[in-house]
Structure formats: structure tokens, C-alpha cells
Amino acid sequence: MSFFKRWSGSRIAPAVRLELRRSQYRAFLQQVPLLYAVLIVNTVTVAITHFGVAPVYLSVYAPALLCLFCIGRVAVWLHSRRRMLSDEALARRLRTMVWMIAGIGTAFVAWALSLYPYGDAYARSHVAFYMAMTVIGCIFCLMHMRFAALLLTTIVIVPFALFFASTHNPVLVAIAVNVLLVAVVMVLILLIYYRDFRNLVESQIQLRAKHAETQRLSDDNFRLANLDALTGLPNRRRFFADLDQHLVPLQGQARAPGSLAIGVVDLDGFKRINDLYGHAFGDRVLIETGRRFAAQVTPQLSVARIGGDEFGLIVVGATAYRQLLDLGDRLCGAIERPYALPEGSARLSTSIGFANFPEAGETTTQLVERAYYALHFAQSHRRGGTVIFSPEHETQIRHLSRIEECLRRADYEREISLHFQPIYDTALREIMAFEALARWTSPELGVVAPSVFVPVAERCDLIHALTEVLLRKALDAARNWPEVVRISFNLSARDLTSPGALDRVIRTTLASSVAPHRIDFEITETALIQDFGQARTALDALKKLGARISLDDFGTGFSSLNSVHRLPIDKVKVDGSFIAGIDREPTARAIVKSIVELCQNLGMTCVIEGVETRAQADALRELGATVMQGHLFGKPVAANQVFDTYVREPMRRVSRTSSSR
Template sequence: MNGRFVRRPQVEPLSPSPFMRLINLFRVQSDNPALVRAQFEAFTKQAPILYFILTTNALTVSYTYYGEAPIWLAVYIPVTFGILCAVRLRVWWQRRHAQYDDAQILKQLRLTHKLAVGLAIGFTAWSLALYPYGDPYAQGLIAFFMALTVIGCIFCLMHVRSAALLVTLIVNTPFIIFFMFEGHAALRAVAVNLALVSIAMIFILMVYYRDFANLVQSRKDLTVKQEETERLSDDNFRIANLDSLTDLPNRRRFFAALNLTFEICHKSGDRFAIGIVDLDGFKPVNDTYGHATGDRVLIEAGRRLQSLCGSNIILSRLGGDEFGLVVTGNPSDSDLMALGQKLGEIVRLPYDIGASHAQISACIGFATFPDSANTPDGLFERADYALYYAKRHLRGQTVLFSQAHEKLIHEHSVVEQALQVADLDCELSVVYQPIVDARTGRIAAFEALARWQSPFLGAIGPDRFIPIAERAGLIRPMTKVLIQKALKAAASWPDHVRISINLSAQDISVAEGVVQIIACVNQSGVDPKRIDFEITETSITSDFAQARRAIDALKALGCGISLDDFGTGYSSLSHVHRLPLDKIKVDKSFISDIDINPASFKIVRSLIVLCQDMGLTCVMEGVETEAQYEILSELGGDYIQGWYFSKPMSGDLVLRYMEQDQPARRQKA
């Protein structure tokens, strides 16, 4: 064929010929296991009745012909038939509860098929042999015997169509022929009647078997649909209760387990705990290396956490980078702290992300029943607060909710309620701390710092009310008031003095917040080029893409962008590289001991060099002593801020302070 392959046309399978369809009527079907099993189960119940009918009828005929026919014909043969039927009846009775596979069932049906043919031939031959020895009444009994036996066999074998058809033909055909040629008109009439009845019985048999097969197929289809429904139900349950990424129980399943555990322990009085695990530093990994890498880190973190959870701990993924724990078995405080330590240690192990490794940590908050709360929701809220406390004060550690935290919650609740009803325009104020040029010693800018004087609670520090406002969703209206007040003050300053304003994560996490800021700037009359907005790493990592859009919008307006508290986050360098920043503010934790700690000195020096290489302005905050100032000046930092120059001052003192601005002033004011 010249090396070429010839594609043969596919031939459709031929349907059986009429002759083969006829032959198949007299065979046990083997291509439908469900139908074969249904035939076997139905016949198992009918077989004892079949053998009872054969035995009873044979003994009746034997009794009638006893003394008329030879003993071997009148007694021995029917007794033999009776014994055979009794044996088969006993076999079927013993097997009525037995379990068989498909191959064994098919084998049993084929054996039954052969026995039915053999018994039909045997009983027919025996009956015809007895017929000549009887008087007309006895001969009439033979005809009655055969007709009654055939009808009984057909009804008992209706589920095994092939056997029923063969029995009907094997028994009735010889008798119809025999009676037709007996020469008596009555017998010919019997033959015709028997033939017509046989045809009717075969028709009934065929219809019944067709309906039986259809019923079996319907039941099979129903079973398949039921299995499909169960599979879909299982899939729906999995989707509804399992996290698709980590394959751990999801948030819904976590709260179901929490509620169930609460009910059980509320009745028994047992102690249990819930915990919330937050992966610190995961969002920077996700933003830097992509969601696919982030997903692998989450899967691995979930696997590691699960490896430490025994049978008394249910681990769930609550969403994002948070996991939930339900710990039963009367855990003590020390047990929970030890568990938290193990979980933190295993999370901190490096994660393989291809060519390099990522490292994250975990904050964990625990709350116990009945110590922390007496409702499931209250328990979760307190575990969440313990986590919040760990993230703010004890990064990478475990916090167990205590009465001290309950007191803080109460205090925060009081502050939040006061904020809810506060007249922000009247109660909020702004103080200003100078930012000094490290080379000239002159004032370059002021940072605007929020203050709140509540008529009910008195003076509340920003370290208290700002986090509460953020958690309560009140920070955006507060930011609007503070920006307006700060820009109103800056409008009266010299044009070379800049204003630096802090923004919350919520201010830049949605487009509406950015629009609000831009509107405040446009309405103030202050040149946007004199304004710097300070953002923290936490405000960026919550939604990097949105944060980037917000920064781009503010930059397009002409404002400067400073990254505050630099060095305390998890991926500062990646943010510096990916964001259009103007300034970096080195966190005061590195400045406080720069004159006595060589490590702090090296870190600050490296950060200053980094800023110089990347063309960024470096602001060092938290300067309080002459020694710190001298070191920073020698290192080449651009701007310095701290109490060494001045504490934050009210707006009316800013102008007076600027009038005294002289390069020689380097002592604490």
C-alpha cells in the first residue's frame, strides 16, 4: 500500500436476524446481569411451588393407574419423579437466603433450564405411555393432568421465559398431535382447544415477561438515578462544607461544629476551646509571587496544621489566610498554649516556592468555654479579639482570652459607643509635629496627628480610638474631618512647608474613600504638591491592587506618598519596588537605641543607603536625644522627626514655632 495506512470504514453492528431472535427466546439471557438476577430472585420464590405441583399431580396419576398399568410404569417412574422433585424442592428451600454473584446466578438458571426441559420430556413420555392402559375416565385424567401441569409450570416459570416456552412446546405439542390422530372427534376438539390455549398462554407469557423486563430496567434506571442523586448530594455536601482549595472543613462547617460542640459541652459541663489562626506575612507572599504560589502556601500551611491536630481537634479554613480550631477533651490553658506554640513553630518553617523560599508566621487567638463566653457567637468573638490582640501586640504568638481582655473589650465598647454619637467636627482636633531637614536644621514639614476630646470620656489617645474606629467602620468620616482641619491650618503656612497626613487602610481600600480624599484636597485651596499622605504596610497588604490604584490617583493629583513605619512589615522591599513612593519613614523602633545597639545602627545605615540608591527621601522618626540626632546627621538621612525638636503642638502654636525656626536650634524644645 506504498507505506500508507488505509483507514477502514467503521461497520455498524448488525442487528440479530429473525431466526436468531427466535432462537434467543429459548436461551437464558446473559447480557443483562440485572435482569438475570431479578429472574433468579423471582424463581427462587416460585420453585418450591413448581416442584410441589409436579409431585402432587404425578402421585395422583400414579394412584389412578395403580393396578391398571405395569408396576414400573404406574409406581416406580412417578416415585422417581417425586423423589427428584422433592430433592430439588429441598435444595431451593435451603438456598432461599443464600447470596450469589452474577456468574453463580447465571449458572443456576442454566441448570434450571436444563432440568425443566428434562422433566418436561420425562413427564410427557410417561403420560403418553400410561394413556393406553386407562379407561376413558383415566385417559381424561391424563389430559387434565398434562393441561393442569403445563399451566402451573408456565405460571411458576413466567420469570424464566425460555424455560416456560420450552416446557409449553415440549409438553403440549406431542399431546396435540397425539389427540389429533386418535380418531375421536372429542379428542380432536381437545387438541384444537389445547393448541389455542397454548397460544394464548404463550402470548400472556411474552407480554408478562416484557413488562417484567421493563420493570427490572426501570428499577435499574431508578437505582442509577438514585446513585447519581446521592453522588450529587455528596458533591453538594462537599461543596457546602469543605474548602475547595485545602479540602479542609470550611467556615460553614466550622460554625456547625462549634454549635454542636457547644450544645454537648453545655449539657455535660466539659470544657472546650476555639482558636483562630491568622497567617502573618501571607498577603505579601501572595502579592509578590502570585495567587498560584499563594494557593500552594495555603495548602501546605493547612496540611501542616492538620498534621498537629489529633482526634479532639477540628481544623477548618475560615477564609483567606485564617483557619479555625475547635478543641475538645477538656483542654487546660497550658494545653492550649502548648498547642499554639507547636502550630506557630510548624507554620514558621520555610515554604518552597520554586527557586526560593517564603517564610511566614502565625498569630493565634484562643477562647474557652465556659470561661470566656456562654454562647457560640460570644466565644468566636472573644477568640477573634484574642487574635486581634496578638496581631497588634504579640506578633507571631498565641494569646488566650482572659478577664483582662474582657475589660479591654468593655472599654473599647464604651469608646466605640462614644464615637458613634460623637460630634466629630467639634470633638476632633489636630496637633502638629515638625519634620526637620537633617542638613540645614530648618523645618520642612509638619505631620498632622489626631486628637479626640470626648465630652463623656475626656481625652482619648489616638492609639486607642483610631484602632477602635477602624474596627467599627467609623474611620472614613473621621479621616475626612481630620484632613479638612489639617489642610485649613496648612493653608496659612509658608508655601515651602509641607503637611503630612496619615491614612487608614479603609481610606484607600475602596474607591469612595479615595474620592473623598481628593475632594478634601481640591476644596482646601492648598497646593497638592505640598501634601504628603502617609500609608502603612498593613493598609497596602489588605488589598494591594486597590491600594496601588489609590496611590496612583493621589500621585496624579500631585500629592506625595510616604511609606510609614518602614521596616516593621513583612515585605517592605517588595512594596518599595512596586509602588510609586516618594518618602520612606524609618520606624522609631530602630532609632530608639541606635546609639547603643550596633544592629540598629547597621539597619538604619542600610535603609538610608537604600533610599539614596532608589531616589527616595528618607525620614527618620522618633528622635529624642542629641546622640541620636548626631548619628543620623552623620549617616546622611534627609529628614528627622521627634521630640528632640518638639512635642506635637496645637495649630495656633505652629506659626509661632516657625517664626523661631533657626538652624542653630538643636536642643529639645
């Protein structure tokens, strides 16, 4: 058995041995017809030359049985050549083949040598020729099965050489010697061929192993390229690939309303968490958010991280209006649960915008744009809720697109103007500053409110040019005012986060004849949230210039106390939404009182916006507020009217209003 294992290749590596067996088996199956054809043809020719010379059982019956056996083996080959064998069955089949070949070789040798005594010298020479040629042909057919070929060579050649050498016939002895030498050469060729065959199998195994490893690395790279490293969710690239994959079959068929929707999710307040607790804490919040979203994934819903704190949704099937709202409520509820982390706890809300195919759009770009529009609408009107893109939103988009188109073609110098509203100090009974308010009169659209065109300008990157023109016009107007009157100018979030835009603001300021200390730059908390670090750098630069910083819409953002504590703020403007019921609502009074006291403790000026009635002004003075802005103290007027309205006859109406108490 050890000899068989050695020569059958069982001592080589298991993987190589298994593949070698399969390769041997496949190669042998291809040679089976040729092997048995050689045996049958050669046997029939020898039987014919000995017919009538040798006994019938040797010239007819024995070769007939041997040929029928060969034909039977061919039939078995035809039946089993396409069968898949297990590893164990394959090993058994090969062992059976080896011993069967040994048996067949023994039978044919015995039959051939039994014919030798019959016939003349030619017939005897034919027997020798038959044995020599047959064994050579069989060796060629068994080149891939080394052990079987060597075993067959031994079974045939050794008896052949001994038998014909024992005849003492010089011709037959010479034939025996020649055949023996040829057999030795054949064996050497066999060994070399088998070595190359095995090396080829091993190289193929190694090549497949390398290919498998390459494929594994490729799959890993593909997986990593399509997964977000932080949350483990699919990333932006995978999101858009999956979206395209879902859209292609739908675009090629009849419309299928309600079959696909995409959503965009934004974590409201996440930037505040990053600013307050640091990015490491923010990353842990995102990891937990990803885990919560992953728990909501179903065959109909996939979730991907497509931005810093933005996630994309692909909803297949159940995309009816009510179903999307229910899904949005479920996702919002999952995110709004408190985040209990080792470093502390946090809470977030979530705004979601959905866009349905094909109502909202038929392409990836259209659906994504509509989903983002619905998200921004949710953040503006129902923060922490879900909005589904609707035809009304489409109308708004078209309107805003027309505004953008007109704004791009606008002549800022001619179409953009400024109005100024006074900021009044009720204690000193004098104007302390004017706030510059942008106005746009389009030749095509007419008067467009700043609440409409300023966001459009920010979105399409026109805000920087607009700011530069407005600031220059504001400073030109302010140079004619008394030195004690300041100019308050609003900066966009994009102005603060763009170093190039900030440089233009500084250059415009220095180029004017207005001293920087007379300028208040107003910023909103939204600007701070977008990029707190860059915003702080920008404010420090403006402070070094000599200007003062005012925090506008205080109390409506997400980082009020953090902004006041960490930024160089000189003035806080309380949003007018707190003032409407100040004279009758205790809660509003308490909030405003707290802000006024905070400013007093920090040495900041507190400006109250939106003061419309004397009752409101009286209530605010009782709370300690003295600096106010609103229609009670003066409406915005054009630049060429400021001097006559408020400077030449300084606030007679306001003074009478203040003294009437």
C-alpha cells in the first residue's frame, strides 16, 4: 500500500492531490475510447492471422470475450463520463481503474503468449509485434496515470522480454531487447511528462489560489469602497448605485406610481453636539445612529450614509403617502430616543424629505433634488418631521428657479438697493445705529423680498458678489451720518465660511471712509452651526479690524449659550418671535428677562427686535431692556431718506412716544 501511495501521488499536498486526481480522471476519460480501440483493433488482427491455425477457443472465443469486455467498458464510459463524483468516490474510481488495467493487461498478455506456439515464424513475429505495439499505445493513453502506466508496462514488458529471450531465437531475442529499450525510453518520457503534468496542475492551483485571493481582495475593496467606515452602512457611492439599479427597470416600463421613493434624512442639532462635545463624541453618536437605522432596514427599505450627518433612504413597494409618513415617524422616533454614551448623553431630532417616483422625478438627479427640497422645507417649516415632495413644491421650485435666473442676470448696481431701520436707545432717547436691509426690484419680477432672494443667492453662490455690492452701498450711505451713529450690516453664513469672501469684506471695509469701529457685523446662529471653527476665525479677523460683532435672531438657533461663551460677541439681538406676547405672556417675559440679565452680566448690548407697540416697549423697559428696534421706533426707509427722516430732526416722534408713558 505504501508503494501505491508513493506512486499514485498520495504523499503530496491534499489540495494538489485532489486536483491532480480530478485532472487525471478527466484526461483518462478522454483517452478511454482510444485505449480500447487500440486493444480491440490489434486483438482482432492477431486473431484473424491465427484463425484456423490456433484452437478455436484461442483464435475466436478468447479474443471475442476480450473485445466484448472492452466494448462494455466503452459503454460504461459513455454512461458515466458526465457524472459528478465526490472526492471519495473519485479516489475509489481511480483505484479501481488501476487494478482493472492490471487485470486487463494480464489477460491480454496471457492470451497473446498462448498463441505463440501456433503458426509459422510470421505468426509468431506478429504476436511479438502485437504485444510491443499494444503496450506502447496503451502507455501513451495512460500518460496521465503514472502508476497505472508503469504497472501495465511491467505486466507486459517483463513477461514479453523473458519469454522471447528464452526462445534463443536471435531475431526474437533482438526484438525483445529492442522492445525493452523502447520501454525504458517510454518510461523515462512518461515520468517527465507526468512531472510536467503535475507541475501544470500545481501551477493552475496556485493561479486559481492567487485569482481567488485577488478576487477576495477585490471583493473586500469593493465592500469597503461601498461601505461607510464609521457606521457600517452603505455609503454615498453605494446609495446612488443602488438607486440607479432600481430606477433602470422602472424607466423602461410603463409608469408604476408608488413603486419607489427616496428619502434624505438630516440629524437636526448634530453640529451643536460636535461643537459642544467634540468630534470623537459626535462620531459615537453617528455610530449609534447607524446602528438604529440598520435595525430599521428591511427588504423594502435600505439606509445609507451620504454625508456628515445626512442619510439616504431607498423605499421599494410601499410608498403611498400615508405609508411614507408612517415610515418617517418610525425613523424619527428611533433617532429621538436619548443617546446614553459613556462620555455623556445627547438628544437629536430628525428631519426627513421624501420624493416619489415618478411624481417627483424620473431620474436620479431629479429625485435627489426633490428629496433635498422636501428636507429643506421640513427643516424650515416643521423641523423634526417628515415632508413628501408635492406639486406645490414643484411650483415653488420653478418660482425659485426663475428668481435664480433673474438674479444671475441682475445688474446689482441698478437693481439692488438698501433700506435702513433705526436701532433706538430708549434710555438715551437717541438713535444708536441703523440696520441695512437689502431690497431688490427686478425688471421682470418686480419687488422680491430679501427672505426669498437672499437664500437663493446663497444656494447658487451669488451671495458673495451681492454682499460686496451691498456693503459698499451701506458704507457709502453711513459716511454722511453723525460719527456716533453706527451701521449694522448682515453677513451671510457663506461669507463667514469662505476665506475669499471674507477678504473681500475686509477690503471693502478698509476702502470706505467709515471707521471700522462704527460697523456692527450681524451674524446668525445658523452661520455658526454650519462651520463653527471657520466662523470663529472669520469673527476674530473682523474684531481685529476694529468692527463689532452682533449675534442676530438669538434664541432661535441650536447653540445660543455656546456661541455667546466661545465667540467674540459684542451685541445680542433677541428675535422678534419672543416679543409678540411680551406684555401678556409670563413665559415670554421670563425668557426675555433671562437674556437681558445674561447680556448685562457678560457686558454685552442687548437689542430687542420686533417692537411694534408702546405696551411691548413698556414691558421690555420693566425687564431692563433699553435698546430696541421695530416699527414703533421707525420703519425702514431708503438711503436717500435717512438723513431727512432720522438725522436732520432726530426722532421727534420716537421721543414723544417714549415720553408718553
